[in-house]
Amino acid sequence: MDKKEKPAKVMIIHPNLNSGGVETQIRYFVDNHNINRLRLVLVLFSRSEKHSGQTIDTERIRLFTLGHCRQPNFVKRIYLLFRILLSEKPDVVYTYLPNTNIVGLLLGRLCRVRSVVWGLRVSQFRYKRFGYKGEIVNLLAVFLSRKVDLLIANTWVGLNEYVSRGLAAKKSVVIPNGVDTEKFRPDKNIRNNIRYEYGIKPTELLIGVIARMVEWKGYEYFLEAARQLLSEPEYDVRFMCVGGGNNVLQEQYVRKTRHYSIANRFFWLGDRSDVA
Missing domain, CATH: 3.40.50.2000 (Glycogen Phosphorylase B;)
Known part of the structure; x- marks a missing residue:
């Protein structure tokens, strides 16, 4: 008799669940993932005034919030995230945005997470608009990307843009945004x-x-x-x-x-x- 396969545990790390494309994707992921094949852990850096826990089914996932939007204690949040990673022991860390991509990779490797996945959501993002901080984030992303197991982009244009800037993960793939044609249709x-x-x-x-x-x-x-x-x-x-x-x-x-x-x-x- 075959031993039942243990569900993989994926930890998604994201700033918050305010309105946005990534945030909508995360909510759909939470509501529709197969709980028999996947255990999902969602870690939010902050719970803003716009986010209500009622939008997340906590019976389907484990939800952690590292602070409140009015409490900008970044060091404390990083420490809490480190402790959560150690206790949850995820198989995969999945992040979407430049800052959380870098944090997820560094802490994921420190905690010996098996796979780190970066999501790339924009095609022509200009870090210069954020001044020297944006340039530092860009340089770190390029340098650290070689340690990333998988890059997931939502367009080929976006993936080619990142590759042209020097990002080079072990593997990359394009998964276009899905559209629920039953919901988004003329009425x-x-x-x-x-x-x-x-x-x-x-x-x-x-x-x-x-x-x-x-x-x-x-x-x-x-x-x-x-x-x-x-x-x-x-x-x-x-x-x-x-x-x-x-x-x-x-x-x-x-x-x-x-x-x-x-x-x-x-x-x-x-x-x-x-x-x-």
Whole structure:
């Protein structure tokens, strides 16, 4: 009689579960992984005001939070993460973002984790926008990437971008983002309800962007495209921006629409859970 195979234990380390693409992927992973084949441990650096533990099924995973967003004690959090790694003894450490990639690799190797996986989620990320700290993170990532067992990118463009910068893991693979076509599909009733809620006329064209409010999501290009489009008198267009994040940055964008004299054509919805 064959011995029953022991489920692999994967530890995901991430800053928080605020709105974002990676965060959505983590939630789907938690809700849909096969608990008979995989034991999942989720470690969050902080539990922000926007995150509720009710969104995570703690019966399916083990959840650890290293602190609160208003308690920036980085050294303490690293120590707590080290202790969790020693006690949980995961088979795999999986991280997504530059800073957590580096921390996950160093602590994972120190704790003798079998495999370390880095997720690469962007195609043209510019570290220079973060000053010397960004450059240091980039140099460390390039230097340490040779110790990574697997790089997972969501696009070939993104993977080639990282390889051209010098990242060279033992193995790399591209897994495109999945889309739930049962959830994300045209729905005439939802469309009509949204247009009614915001007073959008049937004759008006509505163009939207759904993205976190950060500099690298392309809102600058969206605003410039809107300005150019509205300069043509034959277009009757409204624009909808869905996504929270940097409130100061959003106010800068709002001021820019006023400068362009197109502010009355924009809706700023912030975080929404009904984008489908």
